[in-house]
Amino acid sequence: MRATTIHDTRDIRLSEVPEPTIDADTEAIVRVVAGCICGSDLWPYRGENPITPGDTIGHEAVGVVEEVGSAVKAFRPGDFVVVPFCHADNTCPHCLTGMHSACDNLGFTESGQAEYTRVHQADGSLVKTPGQPDDDQIPSLLALADVMATGWHAAIAAGVTEGSTVAVVGDGAVGLCGVLAAAHLGADRVIAMSRHEPRQEIARRFGATDIVPERGEEGEARVAELTGGVGADAVLECVGNDPAMRTAFRIARPGSTVGFVGAPHGVELPVRRMFTHNIGLAGGMAPVRAYLPLLMDLVLGGTINPGLVFDATLPLDEVAEGYRMMDERRAIKVLLRP
Amino acid sequence: MRATTIHDTRDIRLSEVPEPTIDADTEAIVRVVAGCICGSDLWPYRGENPITPGDTIGHEAVGVVEEVGSAVKAFRPGDFVVVPFCHADNTCPHCLTGMHSACDNLGFTESGQAEYTRVHQADGSLVKTPGQPDDDQIPSLLALADVMATGWHAAIAAGVTEGSTVAVVGDGAVGLCGVLAAAHLGADRVIAMSRHEPRQEIARRFGATDIVPERGEEGEARVAELTGGVGADAVLECVGNDPAMRTAFRIARPGSTVGFVGAPHGVELPVRRMFTHNIGLAGGMAPVRAYLPLLMDLVLGGTINPGLVFDATLPLDEVAEGYRMMDERRAIKVLLRP
Incomplete structure (x- = not known):
């Protein structure tokens, strides 16, 4: 064949x-x-x-x-x-x-x-x-x-609930499906971190209410601003590398969970921040x-x-x-x- | 003063x-x-x-x-x-x-x-x-x-539910309080990893149903045996060092959560295992x-x-x-x- x-x-x-x-x-x-x-x-x-x-x-x-x-x-x-x-x-x-x-x-x-x-x-x-x-x-x-099952898993693992504010790191197919999952699960606000116009467009069609094109510290500051300094109620990490993971933990509010579904490549989890901020990590292979x-x-x-x-x-x-x-x-x- | x-x-x-x-x-x-x-x-x-x-x-x-x-x-x-x-x-x-x-x-x-x-x-x-x-x-x-609030936090973070099998790593005061919390929250089985007789005795009084005195690989094998090879439904990591954290992730069943409350010292989280086994981490300062x-x-x-x-x-x-x-x-x- x-x-x-x-x-x-x-x-x-x-x-x-x-x-x-x-x-x-x-x-x-x-x-x-x-x-x-x-x-x-x-x-x-x-x-x-x-x-x-x-x-x-x-x-x-x-x-x-x-x-x-x-x-x-x-x-x-x-x-x-x-x-x-x-x-x-x-x-x-x-x-x-x-x-x-x-x-x-x-x-x-x-x-x-x-x-x-x-x-x-x-x-x-x-x-x-x-x-x-x-x-x-x-x-x-x-x-x-x-990809859809994987984005869904990120949302389930992160504990997306009705009325919540969700941030999605990564605008690949999985991240976009994560946006769709979060919106379907009833999130009031879905913040998609994406700097590519065609992907932003799909994110919006999937239910993103806010687009953050900035990355790194600028992007994190933007999410902080959008959430009144509190952070997101749930974060979907849909990339699998260290910068994405770090951003995820910096934009998650204390007591929330980062749902991760990207096979980790070079990721070093910020265990001190996880401890002091009570930010959990859940997810994995869907x-x-x-x-x-x-x-x-x-x-x-x-x-x-x-x-x-x-x-x-x-x-x-x-x-x-x-x-x-x-x-x-x-x-x-x-x-x-x- | x-x-x-x-x-x-x-x-x-x-x-x-x-x-x-x-x-x-x-x-x-x-x-x-x-x-x-x-x-x-x-x-x-x-x-x-x-x-x-x-x-x-x-x-x-x-x-x-x-x-x-x-x-x-x-x-x-x-x-x-x-x-x-x-x-x-x-x-x-x-x-x-x-x-x-x-x-x-x-x-x-x-x-x-x-x-x-x-x-x-x-x-x-x-x-x-x-x-x-x-x-x-x-x-x-x-x-x-x-210590009691911290042990309780570990149990809440790990998602202890009625009828579950819980393993507690660490037999300090927090670990023992974790045993008490898990038992009070309705766990059917509470496995206390402890090799010190006086602590084992308190663990039993607090509701431990099984004591595992072995550490490291031997202890992990013992928990595997006690859980029919499946792993614990929830694990409380009450030490804060790397060997304890590794044991916690090795005895947790896929889909479960390690609740951690010991300030991490030299801990490197096993992100690959967390991903492939879908074992989450939650908790932090209580x-x-x-x-x-x-x-x-x-x-x-x-x-x-x-x-x-x-x-x-x-x-x-x-x-x-x-x-x-x-x-x-x-x-x-x-x-x-x-």
Whole structure:
């Protein structure tokens, strides 16, 4: 099959690789209808994560079930499914508390930017649409495989409540979905820290009430001003690097929680400030499956439209250009059609 | 007046110093009926925190109001009060959310191991008993000035709920009070990590259902075993150093929260583990005043008896011996009578 592979820093190729096979009876093979490039794919792309040359890449996909293992009961070929980036059995003690990303049988999507991908725990991971979705629903369904569920997780972890003031650090697809989550969860004010006009525009459509284009100390001062010197009731840290984390802790009010969902790169947590200001940290790798049924209802009902984060669509053949567009910030998020 | 002063590493003296005076109209002077030595006093005692030689030390006290500033309305000379170690106005935005330890007018008890001490925000900080308490109620009331409120904060921050399994790291007075708090908040199982027999005994009296005397990897393995490999639903980190914090994150189940209340010394938070396991951190300096009315009710009603943490009582004159007893772990916590 055609699949995206990574070979070196900034060396992304479309390659011919063997199709995934059912190696365990809990698995399913999904024909990818739409995949995409994640901000976290840029870490290895930029050489900041180690890679094995020739490995497939891409962990977000929606598509049609092609084949299932003998233990898979809830899905059959032809079902249209969202594939969470992390696979879970939905029966272990961690899944039962809603923490599917710590499943005892955790697996990951390994070829989301390809024609086919394997799901390790099909029954526990996949969620199907009632029928075949309309084409214009595909982007929002695809967003549920990772970024929307991840932004949602940031908001849940940060304890967003009705009437609260929420600040979101990071204007990538996850940060924008965090804005959408906070607004949907009833925040009165959602402050989006974003200096890119197209992203500001999506943030506003997602429910941001205030835009702070400044960064660092200036941005922190601006949030302080907007919150009467008190700080935000909840902060969503949607980047994963040290400057973003520091800003998050500087704009959070005492007693609040920073919800973090960006895989930490070079982050040193400010434990003294956390102690003196009683600012907590919660979150991590999103338990996508826990949120997926609700989020799918919201998408199919037209209540949320996270697919707006896709501002470019390319055929899979042009995946390398898609990476360049995101690396150079010419696109927020690129959808790929195999 | 006679007051405890610190002069150098392990150099604690009882000195003659000027009595505190009312310098602002929100202040009160309290005649100390009982003070005590805190585990955190051992940091400067052991040379691990900087000091100014000759400074008074001690931040826990109960006593009788001696004098009040002109703006103090709720207290008058003769009232018996618990003095929270941190003083707050109880009216600023942070106090209104219950985060008194981040008060805009934060102050601290500066001479708790002395004859008199000053309260910076008397109306916002002090809580009085209905009348003069019995002598045998004094230790438990004194525990509310810091350690019991701090252990309670750890349990609240960690999100202890009814029926949960809670692990407590640290068997100092705060850790023991954390055990008491967790049990009172309805935890089904409270695992106390303690290798000192007298502390284990108090932990059991406070509601510990399991004692883990092992430390480090062995202790972590033991908690894993006790929780069926899942980890604790909530962990109270009541030490403040790096090994304790690491243990806390290793015994917490994914999706849970470590409540921390020990001022961090050399702590490097395991951000990768926090991310991959979705283990949060919450807590910090305890907002004593927020919990004080409830805790005082529980003490005066005989429901909790945190004063058991005091296993030694000395006259103030022997304060230096009290520090030695705690430094050498001959005493859990020393009560001082001026």
